[in-house]
Amino acid sequence: MDIVDEINRVHRELLNGERKVMTMRRRYDAEIEDVWDACTKAERLNRWFLPVTGDLRLGGKYQFEGNAGGEILECEPPRMLKVSWLFGENPGFSEVEVRLSAEDGGTLFELVHSADVPPEFWSGFGPGAAGVGWDLALLGLSLYLSTGAAAPDENTFHQTDEGRRFITASSQGWGRAYEAAGGTPDEVAAAVAATTAFYAPEEERS
Template identity: 80%
Template sequence: MDIVDEINQAHRELIDGERKTIVLRRHYDAEVEDVWDACTNAERLSRWMLPVTGDLRLGGTYQLKGNAGGEILRCEPPSLLKVSWLFGDNPGFSEVEVRLSAKDGGTLFELHHTAEVPPDMWSGFGPGAVGVGWDLALLGLSLHLSGAPQVDENTFHQTDEGRRFITSSSQAWGEAHKAAGGDPEQVAATVAGVTAFYAPQE
């Protein structure tokens, strides 16, 4: 598997308004029930994303180690999961919805992340601020579902392959930003900012 080719497996979209929504769609060669289990089973989540703790049921709460936490707002196995996605002391509105459906002998995976984004953060980083993180997560899910070894999240950004993946992801989110009406100069600045954040030069 060429990991960088994983970028081309996903469709990216930005819905730009008072709240920003990034959309990721891609196909996995795995049954819906298997993808659902990989996304909701705490033991499996820890293998491709992050360790998770909490009361993992509808109405319960979750916490990803060193990352987001929140409430489980909707849970309709094996097709719909919606959670609040809160990070930091004053996170504002942020929700993530994942929809799964059977398609072409596998699973169509669709993720919507809707958030109120501070203007200074948006002007500096645009949709890639969270988009690149989700691309990295979906890479982890792809490797997990295919049985391939996971990348080392602590050093991946330092490898040639990791830097190419992050740069390609950042550029792809820049294209989605432009397609949603983003100013090309501002988009170029956000792509540079996101790339530098996720894959800083030595």
């Protein structure tokens, strides 16, 4: 697997209004039922994303270990899942919707993350703060669906040359989406630099 090619397989869009809306689309060479199952079953989510606990049904609450939690707002197997995506003690509005559709023997995967982002945070990092994290998740799903392998270790992936290339390419991809949505060159450059440094600090490379 070409790690940077995985970045190029994803189409990224940003609506840069008062509420930020990030959209990612890519195709997986797996049947829609398999992708749906991988995205909704706790034992499979644990393989490519994070351990999850809770009542995984419509109206139930969930919590990813060390990450977001919320409520399952809509669920239409095997095509659509919408959840609130809340992190921290005082989270604002944040929802994630996953849409799946069968396409040429595979599955078109679309993820839409809508959120109210504090202006000071957005001005520092732009869309890459969340976007790089989602790119890493989609890489994990790709590896899992194609080989059955677990996702790269998030504690060490950024320390490898391969991991750094992936993170840098992801950050730059979100920079292009930011620019297309109206970000100025200075805003985009600062956000890409800050996001890359956050996910892949130079001093931690091995």
